[in-house]
């Protein structure tokens with residue numbers, strides 16, 4: 001079985017040509033896939049019946065995600081879905097909406113996709129890390145998370161504007177499928193999302209960062225740093241050892257040099273762990289002069305006993321970074337009360 005959503009436009013062309021049909025038949029499959037969201041091959045009536053039958057006989061299907069659970073935040077801005085994929089596994093995907101700046105404008109609609117079920121990195125503050133690794137998602141299953149929300153949004157006259165790979169899992173640990181999904185979603189004959197509207201977030205797997213830099217893509221990179229030194233980082237990211245803080249920063253620099261895209265360092269702030277003024281000073285020194293941006297994320301509650309620092313200490317941390325010449329923002333969290341925020345995604349406890 002092959003999901004047609006897996007095929008890049010060039011592959012779709014090859015498929016129809018190999019089956020003895022003209023090239024344009026490929027676009028007659030691609031267009032509906034990304035704009036009409038068919039649930040099976042027969043939902044593409046413009047394709048000759050014979051071709052539809054031959055595709056089905058050759059084992060081609062259209063996989064779509066089934067929504068099994070939906071939670072919406074009180075303000076309506078965040079929607080978390082539990083999606084059942086066509087292989088029977090379940091994954092969480094989140095939509096975050098931000099008010100339009102101009103009256104009558106569309107909201108910014110960011111989809112936060114998962115690349116794995118669970119995660120092997122074991123970060124102590126992350127719910128996904130605590131559930132362990134289950135499986136890598138296929139490209140078509142990453143795409144189907146976006147398509148599912150695209151269909152929901154379309155019914156409201158809205159559309160997907162941004163995509164962040166910040167759901168469950170470590171994108172660089174599922175590199176090939178992740179990058180295939182990026183290509184399907186950004187291809188102008190695929191989903192057609194602008195490369196600059198996509199951000200990949202990684203725990204800092206430097207080989208993956210270097211590979212991504214070579215892809216000739218204009219996608220944004222976020223690196224989850226969380227600590228300015230290796231000793232502290234290892235406590236928070238137990239699998240960090242192969243990638244030192246210095247190596248990670250160096251690979252971020254290479255990414256910037258190669259792509260021209262500024263790298264964001266994510267820093268989950270945990271009370272009494274990595275939020276002191278001394279640590280802020282150390283972080284400012286470490287990042288000084290490489291033009292990067294720091295995104296401070298006051299930790300979201302998970303099963304672990306990490307606490308969010310007080311607002312004052314978050315502001316103090318931010319002030320020290322700013323004074324040290326580091327561009328810095330505090331992330332406005334969305335969806336914490338429905339466990340849809342960063343680090344709160346896990347599929348073994350639905351809620």
Ligand code: SAH
Nearest residue numbers: 126169170201202203224266299300342343
């Ligand atoms: N594995 C990738 C992407 C998924 S996690 C990564 O780690 O970057 C996405 C972001 O959520 C990361 O920056 C991660 O550090 C952050 N995060 C994890 N648990 C969190 C929590 N409990 N509160 C706030 N942010 C968290």
Ligand code: SF4
Nearest residue numbers: 119121123126129203
């Ligand atoms: Fe995996 Fe990212 Fe969670 Fe760490 S923070 S366990 S890398 S998903």
